[in-house]
Amino acid sequence: MQAEVLVSIAHHQVDKVFYYNIPPSLAGRVQVGSRVLVPFGRRKIEGYVVGLNPAPNQEELKDLAALLDEDPVFTPLQLALARWMAAYYLCPTVKALRAIIWPLLQIKGPKKVKGLWPAVCGNVPDPRRAPKSAAVWEVIQARPGLTRKELAEAAGVSPRVVDSMVARGLLTSKERIELRDPCRNLPEKRSFPPVLYGEQLRAVKKIIEALDKNDGRHVFLLHGVTGSGKTEVYLQAIAAALNRGKQAIVLVPEIALTPQMIDIFRSRFGHQVAVLHSRLSDGERYDEYHRLRTGEAKVVLGARSAIFSPLEKPGLIILDEEHEPSYKQEESPRYHARTVALRLAGYTGAVVVLGSATPSLESYCQAAGGGTYQLLELNQRVGELTLPSVHLIDLRRELRKGNKGIFSEALQEAITDRLSRREQVILFLNRRGYSTLVVCRECGLVLKCPHCDISLTYHASGRLRCHYCNYSVMAPSLCPGCGSHYVAYLGMGTQKVEQEIRRLFPAARVLRLDSDTVGRRGAHREIIETFREGEADILVGTQMVAKGLDIPGVTLVGVINADISLHMPDFRASERTFQLLTQVAGRSGRGKKKGEVMIQTYSPEHYAITCAQNHDYRGFYRREMAMRRALGYPPFTHLARLLVTGKLEREVQEAADFLAQAVRTTNAPVELLGPAPAPIGRIKDRYRWHLVLKAPVQNFLREAATAALNDFYNMSNYRRVQVSIDIAPQSMM
The missing domain is CATH 3.40.50.300 (P-loop containing nucleotide triphosphate hydrolases)
Structure with missing residues (x-):
């Protein structure tokens, strides 16, 4: 028997099984699921045993170099799933396998610590003569295995007291495995199933x-x-x-x-x-x-x-x-x-x-x-709670009335009313930061990320930040292009909403929940718990506040701008907008008091927004399905996206053109859209072009994409260009 090994190189040219002899030192220890070290070319690399079978060609087989884990790192079911993923999503099998088992690959093993136990033969400390030792003894009897520090803290004594008991033979030390429990600091609660309606x-x-x-x-x-x-x-x-x-x-x-x-x-x-x-x-x-x-x-x-x-x-x-x-x-x-x-x-x-x-x-x-x-x-x-009433506020009318602020008059009045009644408010805007666009009003220069084709977002800290590559720079006082003082900060994010709320309602207790405020471990829980306990009046946030929150005190939800996701260059834009508005509206009125939602929009007539107003999923489904049918988009067809990226735009464009021609020559029954620059044309200094394939049957997409990729990889001209394939893409950006 030889070991069938997938080597840990995620490339189509090595996406196959390699055979290795099992040396006598590893006989009986290597099994399907084992992680091994194998010689591959001039180096030794990690591999995974996916079978034990005779090699078709017994000549010149190399030996396994080492067994990296005594126990298997994947099960037969996980291997079957990895092989299916590789075939379905057209990716290397080892990449799918590593995605499945990566928690075991990140760390070498369990955490071992030295714990303390009461000695089998030891004199029980006298509480009157040695009260501190007696306190330690009482704790260790109830909770054996505590570490030196844990035991001292639990008994309320100095660690020196614990050390002296070890020296006197009252306590023994031995190694134990400590569970790294992510819920260790959560309070123990117990609930019971309610009666279902x-x-x-x-x-x-x-x-x-x-x-x-x-x-x-x-x-x-x-x-x-x-x-x-x-x-x-x-x-x-x-x-x-x-x-x-x-x-x-x-x-x-x-x-x-x-x-x-x-x-x-x-x-x-x-x-x-x-x-x-x-x-x-x-x-x-x-x-x-x-x-x-x-x-x-x-x-x-x-x-x-x-x-x-x-x-x-x-x-x-x-x-x-x-x-x-x-x-x-x-x-x-x-x-x-x-x-x-x-x-x-x-x-x-x-x-x-x-x-x-x-x-x-x-x-x-x-x-x-x-x-x-x-x-x-x-x-x-x-x-018997009712769904909240939803009101649409036409921001065009607000502008005609001279209101250029973030909040409409109706939303401001509603917030004032809730604060007077000591009820809670959620304000939703799916953009973080302070200003989303920094532009010179003299020369028209828009400050963009030097590594991505995206405008920089201004944050209240005074820095401009790219939300794709995390590039950061201090905001300039003068225009970098013309030296003008007329640098304008346009658009808004959750930081600006928070600041304006604090200005309009100085007595209100305000929290903000977005990816800028939850970077610290546990911050997400702290913010939500603070709001749930009624220690804040208004919660401002991105889509983090739209789902999963069940806070009875919230009776008003305000959507600052419903149009942010509506006009994205993606055929799912209407669906995403309807879903997001319906979900965030659902945070209101989950207690005994009636809920209300106010949606500010420049497109109050759009069916995604009117259907969300009426809690009308079926109405939205009918309208959107008619649109998808007319345009030939899912669920009436299947899609695949080929994304081409590289450092030189000319090479990326040429590679995309080559792939498009390769798709055409397959004669597969697929419709080709593109090639064209992706909506975000550059990320992290890599230019991006894409092609979209449409077909009535998903297998047609795989056949066409596989043939085109094989032609592409056989060409030596595009080695500096990367191509990725996305079956059933969820984003076209």
Whole structure:
């Protein structure tokens, strides 16, 4: 037997199995899933054993150099998923595999510390003669394994007291593994399932029936208005899965992975819940991953990569806010967590639940248009609460009335009213920073990032910052082009909104929630908890405030400018705008008091905005589907995007032209759009051109793209140019 190895080089030319002999020193230790070191050319590199079979050619095979881990780092199920991803998304297999197992690759192993235990044979300290030693002894009896520092703090004594007890043989020291628990500082809470109302009960019953069938053919779209109790449906479905000896995966968008969601799941399922998201340290991620591998944790709550969790018996897979674009990975492998979840369910027989108040058009079409999904609906808010009333404010009329400020008169009056009644307000603007455009009014120069084709954003700190590459520079007092003093700061972000609110309402307690304020670990939780506890009156934020917040005190939501996402150069712009407005509106009126929403817009007649005003998902669905059908966009067709990047624009354009010609010569039944410069033509000093392929069947896209890429890679002229392919792209920027 030889080892079939995937070498850790993510390139199409080496995307194949290489055979190595297993030396006697490693016999019986190497298995499928092992991470190994192999000679490759003149160097030794990391590789992964994906099979143990006789090599077709036994001549001149090299030996494995070393075994890097005693235990396998991936399971057969994870390997199958990686191979499927490589074929589906046209990426190297090893890249897909590393995306799946990367929590194990970031850190070498568990954290080991020296803990203390009471000695088997030791005199119990006398509390009257040695009160401090007695205090230590009492703590160590109840909590053996504490470190020296932990024990001293728990007993309220100096570490020297602990040291003396070790020296006298009262305490013994030995090594133990310390769990790096991301929830270690959270208070222990316990909650119990509430009584479900009719629609919730029917939804849970349908999911449980599917769990019992265990055939992997059940995908549910849970379409519930904001505040309708979708989370409770998830919780009771998970409880049913656990009772049947199965495990559950719950995915939430990164932006919605709030402390509130973690609290809810931990209070219901305790330490059976493992948390996986990008804010964890490498050690925390490793330990949570290990708890899932060993079966200690049976429920994983996390962002999109949590779909790869090493569960043995995943019986239920839930995607909350399934419409969110953050479920799509924008770097290779460019997978969509929803698509991977459906494939994983096919392998394991799991039930899939996709939940949203504003489902993606693709999912709703599958559920309501005779597709493969089953539609479950929650049309009422829990507790007989009503949806908020939504008012549109035409900013064109405000301008004609002479109001050039951020807030309309109606919104200012509404904020004043809420503050007088001690109710809370959320103000939403999906742009961070202070001013979004810095321009010279003398020569017209717009200050742009030197590395990206994007304007710099002015921040209240006095710095200009690029939100794509993080380039930063102090704002100039004079125009760099003509030396003029007439430098204007136009547009607005959340910092300007916060400043204006503080000016208009100096007595109000104001918080801001955006990526600039949550850089510090734990800051997100602190801001949300402060607002929930009523210690602030107004919360200003980006889309971080649009989802996942259930704060009963909020009775007013103000949308500062609804048009920011509406006019983006992307065919999904209307859908994203409707979803965002509906979601942020849903934060209002979740308590006993009636909620209200005010949407400021320059496009009050647009159907994405009027449908959001009326909480009319079906109306929006009909209008948008008619538009998609006329233009030939998903869900009526399939897309693939080829993105060409490089340091020299001329080379990038030539490479894009070559790829376009290669696609045409395949004679595949695909429609080609482009090549053309991408909407953002340069990022991090790399120019960007793209081609978009459209076809009625997705396999046609793969055939055309694969043939074109093979022609491209066989050419030696474009070695300095990179090409990436995105199957079913979620962004055209």
